[in-house]
Amino acid sequence: MLSAEDWSAIRLTLLLATVSTLILLVLGTPLAWWLAHTRSRLRGAIHALIALPLVLPPTVLGFYLLVALGPHGWIGGLMQRLGLSLLPFSFAGLVVASVLYSLPFVVQPLQNTFGALDGKLLEAAATLHASPQDRFWHIIVPLSRAGFLTAAVLGFAHTLGEFGVVLMIGGNIPGQTRVVSVQIYNHVEAMEYAQAHWLAGAMLVFSFLVLLALYARPHAGALFAQGAARHD
């Protein structure tokens, strides 16, 4: 069965995925809105940059993060001068890495949703005296519910599954950076196959259930189906 260390890894993984997903939604929303509506020439470059984690080996992202955030990196050096503790091998460092690593999984569905949103409704809301902020919360968010749900689930599930970036930037510190995927690796290294089975199986079932919750909804796949926008 699961050991205390396994449970610690599970708690840490869920915490990491939750915190990362919340940050991703806050960062991803304006970014996705900008990508969906900008006519800037930078759009293509920014889009490609965000999509990089889809194709890069996680170790590459992890390596650059380690270098940048480390004591000799430009971010790490700056943080040291400001008296802040360094991010590598800390939970905060894992969060930073996860956010970058899962960004495309959050931005892409939001961008699709925002692109399909009928701008005419926002104009109508403006003529009904709704401020930009008001329009965001009362028109954009409810009409983009399906997109936000997809973004949150994919961001959460993808963070659960990260390994390479974690190993590069977080190491293997129990209770701080040792997440489930790393713990499974530890079990296998130590030839504890029974333990590895329990954890891997739990991860498999949980991830499946999370994705099932997303795709089993009616109109799943069509991110801006009429039905998804209604209060049913």
Place this chain on the structure above:
Amino acid sequence: MTDATAATAALTLDVRLARADFALEIALALPAHGITAICGASGAGKTTLLRLIAGLESGAQGRIEFAGQCWQDSARAQFLPAHRRPIGYVFQEPRLFPHLTVRQNIDFARHRALDAAARRADPAPVLQLLGIEHLLERAPHTLSGGEQSRVAIARALAGAPRLLLMDEPLAALDAARRAEILPWLERLCAQSRIPILYVSHAHDEVARLADTIVLLERGKLRAHGAAQDMLARLDLSTARGADAGVFIPAVLVEHDAADCLSRFSFAGGELFVPLAAPPAKAHQRIRIAARDVSLALERPQHSSIANQIACTVTELAEADSPAHVLVRLDAGGTPLLARITRRAARTLALRPGLAVWAQVKAVALLD
């Protein structure tokens, strides 16, 4: 614009907008009361003008002022965003919020009214005015096109606008739906105390609703004035086309219940209108289409046509077809239009100043 019109005007604007394929340049003062129809061919800039007034078009140069409040002034880099202008806007499509019920759509507008008292106001009169009380719990997509249009108009009114902008609110509807909703619109226009700008290129709508007409041509102001005069001006496109015609403000004199005929008087004489019952109001607009008016040099005797009006020819002009001409007539100060054949005009030797009798084959009440 003169100082006199500017003083009583609700809306004064002097705007320029340059686009790659289109330029708009309009200076105008519009009255604080009544319905102003904005007419013109498609591409004349009607919708753009309305969007400019609403603050939905960025990049316009010039000034817009409403009731002493500056809405935008490019010289002083001022621009009041759309959501802070006390307007209501009815778009060509209903644009109802799909995630809200009809009631929630109305309340969305009511709770955001710029006037605090209007936020607490009872929405019932507006719902009743547009006949949508029974639709409140429905989702927008379950409504018919006409119902959606009525909800959109009610929603715009629920926001307690001080200026109502309507961009062809009936354009998306077929003839039957238009006929269904026009009476609601008329009631709205009659009861409304706020000025309404109404974009339309449907002659019947304009004749029924408008007090003032603004005619645009390729982004410029072609002419504007009282609707009755504008519709009878032969130099304007508003008076051309197969549905050319005028309306005459008239007062009910008596109703003959046996013959179902109402007698009205107007500045140039009298008109008989077949009506099953006497009209509710004594003051009416009577529409006379140019094609329903024929001319005779002497008063026709033994004619089945009851409406015969003594007039003077004031002007002749080309009509929409090469076989016809349009004749502008003056009946005691009231302008009339007649659409007759070119041959008839020649046979009668029609010329300005000639006294003629106009026979009106059909008249209809507008209000």
